[in-house]
Amino acid sequence: MLDGTALMPAAVRVAERRRETHDTWTLRLDGGPALAPGQFSMLYAFGAGEAPISVSATGDSVEHTIRAVGAVTRALCEAETVGVRGPYGNTWPAPGGDAVIVAGGIGLAPLRPVIRALGDRALVLYGARAPRELLYEAELASWGAQVTVDAPAAGWDGPVGVVTKLIERADFDPASAVAMICGPEVMMRFAAVALLDRGMPADAIWVSLERGMKCGVGHCGHCQVGPLLICRDGPVFRYDRVEPLLRVAEL
Amino acid sequence: MQTLADVIDELPALRSLSPAQRQTLSGCARNQVLSPGEEIMREGDAADAFYIVRAGGVAIVTQVPGRGEITIETLHAGDLLGWSWLVEPYRNAFGARALGATRVLALDGVCLRGKCEADPALGYALLKLLASVFAQRLRDTRVRLLDLYGADA
Numbered sequence: 001m002l003d004g005t006a007l008m009p010a011a012v013r014v015a016e017r018r019r020e021t022h023d024t025w026t027l028r029l030d031g032g033p034a035l036a037p038g039q040f041s042m043l044y045a046f047g048a049g050e051a052p053i054s055v056s057a058t059g060d061s062v063e064h065t066i067r068a069v070g071a072v073t074r075a076l077c078e079a080e081t082v083g084v085r086g087p088y089g090n091t092w093p094a095p096g097g098d099a100v101i102v103a104g105g106i107g108l109a110p111l112r113p114v115i116r117a118l119g120d121r122a123l124v125l126y127g128a129r130a131p132r133e134l135l136y137e138a139e140l141a142s143w144g145a146q147v148t149v150d151a152p153a154a155g156w157d158g159p160v161g162v163v164t165k166l167i168e169r170a171d172f173d174p175a176s177a178v179a180m181i182c183g184p185e186v187m188m189r190f191a192a193v194a195l196l197d198r199g200m201p202a203d204a205i206w207v208s209l210e211r212g213m214k215c216g217v218g219h220c221g222h223c224q225v226g227p228l229l230i231c232r233d234g235p236v237f238r239y240d241r242v243e244p245l246l247r248v249a250e251l
Numbered sequence: 252m253q254t255l256a257d258v259i260d261e262l263p264a265l266r267s268l269s270p271a272q273r274q275t276l277s278g279c280a281r282n283q284v285l286s287p288g289e290e291i292m293r294e295g296d297a298a299d300a301f302y303i304v305r306a307g308g309v310a311i312v313t314q315v316p317g318r319g320e321i322t323i324e325t326l327h328a329g330d331l332l333g334w335s336w337l338v339e340p341y342r343n344a345f346g347a348r349a350l351g352a353t354r355v356l357a358l359d360g361v362c363l364r365g366k367c368e369a370d371p372a373l374g375y376a377l378l379k380l381l382a383s384v385f386a387q388r389l390r391d392t393r394v395r396l397l398d399l400y401g402a403d404a
Contacts, residue, residue: 105400129400150395152322157350160310160325162391169327184399 007215009044009083015061017077020135024067024106025077032062032084037113038092038208038236042216044083045075052088052213052231054110065109065135088216089235093206095178100170100200101125102191104163104183108135110208110235111182115143123172127163127187131156146170163187167194174199181239182208189246192239202240209235209242255280258356264303264331267380272373279362285349291332294346298335299360304328307353312346324391325350331384336360337377 015030035041035055043064044050049072057063068074076082092114101124103111108126115122124145128134131153140147146166148159159166163183179195181188188207195205211230214222218232226245228234256277259265265273283302285291291302294313302309309332310322323345326332335343337360367374 127400129398133400148325150398150400154319156322158325159308159327160322162394164394165327165391169329186394186397187399190394 007085007217009042009050009085011081012084013081014079020065021133023069024065024133024135026056026063026065027076027079027082028057029062029064029082029084033086034058035062035087036091037117038110039087039089040110040213040216040235041084041086041088042213043076044085045072045079046081046083048072048075050083050085050214051076052210052216054208054235055087056109056112057116058113065106065112067106085216088213088231090233092180092208092236093178095121097121098123098172098177100167100172100177100179100195102163102167102179102181102183102188102195103127104187104191105129105133106135107181107183107187107208111180112136112139114180123170123177125163125166125170127166127183162190164190164194167191167198178204178206180206180208185209185246192243202243203238205239206236207239207242207246209237255282255356258282258305262303262305262356263329265380268376272376275366275370275373276358276363279359279366281357281359283355283357285353285355287349287351287353289349289353291347291349291355292343292345294343296343298333298341298343300357301331301333301336301360301363302347302355302357304330304332305354305356308350309353309355310348310350312348314346320346320348324388331381333360334381334385336363337381 012032013030014027016028018026020026035058040052040054042050043053051072053064053066056065066073066076068077098121099118101111101122103126105128124143126145126147128149130149130151148161148166152160181191192205209230211223211225213231214220216231218229223230259273259277304326306328309326311324312320312322315321
């Protein structure tokens with residue numbers, strides 16, 4: 001229901017700011033709305049503007065991981081207090097069995113709460129541009145994540161190549177596992193195809209879309225893709241339901 | 252004792268070949284064990300073999316002045332390495348180096364070229380197999396060219 005308060009941000013103190021990479025920070029909020037894995041909030045940097053930011057840790061301490069790429073996200077990364085509207089959007093599925101988690105770049109952030117919840121049942125496959133871009137490095141090791149980069153630096157002795165290569169050789173049962181993918185849209189398309197090639201059914205594959213969410217409540221239409229509003233119907237979608245829409249050029 | 256023919260029969264990379272064709276291939280094959288960092292092929296050298304990684308990994312490398320040796324891509328168990336043996340002038344376009352303790356099946360390219368000339372059906376089957384590898388590598392390379400993970404993407 002859209003009333004006057006739905007669009008009113010609450011001021012929330014940033015309890016802790018952790019540097020993840022040269023341009024990415026994780027903010028732990030002191031209060032604010034409770035979020036479930038997959039959901040996002042609209043975070044407002046006073047005087048700069050608002051941006052949709054997915055939740056990267058749920059529960060008692062809510063975290064958001066933000067890449068400083070524009071004026072708003074830069075201001076958010078430096079803020080001591082942020083305006084928060086939310087929670088918005090739906091959640092990742094909660095599978096009873098194993099899950100293949102495929103993340104690209106900053107796309108690992110929305111999947112972190114799922115990986116934490118699944119524990120040993122999550123097989124984490126992560127692709128990034130370069131070793132210095134990797135998020136949550138200590139946690140990656142504890143998850144046993146398989147990590148590949150496009151541009152290795154000196155000292156990198158892991159895989160080099162696209163994240164789809166990890167899918168081709170990963171050890172999982174495509175008949176029983178579900179997959180959750182988050183990253184650049186082209187990467188998600190190729191990752192989904194690689195999972196289908198391994199024999200995973202399309203209705204076991206989930207993706208999280210990001211298309212210019214603005215109001216968060218299905219009102220403004222900024223995040224419309226075909227018949228869907230990402231903020232209201234998503235951001236998490238089953239792949240077989242959005243596959244045709246992923247090939248539609250952005251309006 | 253597992254024979255070379257058994258090894259070849261069990262390799263998913265060669266599954267599209269007929270049993271007789273796999274048998275022919277085994278006449279040009281040998282097992283090779285590589286220690287970590289060992290060079291398998293050198294850029295510019297005569298391309299006289301191709302490899303199927305059985306265990307471990309292989310880095311495809313090139314020398315960049317000022318930066319030393321750069322890894323372009325890594326290959327892992329099941330992957331096929333090297334096709335310059337099939338394409339004139341039969342020179343390695345890149346180098347390759349074992350990532351850790353690595354086992355590969357090495358196939359003699361000169362031997363294979365002779366068998367393919369003599370048996371066009373084998374040549375075609377092998378070319379189809381390699382073409383699917385080319386296509387996949389090219390697709391992966393194109394995806395990487397998009398530089399998807401960049402801040403501007």
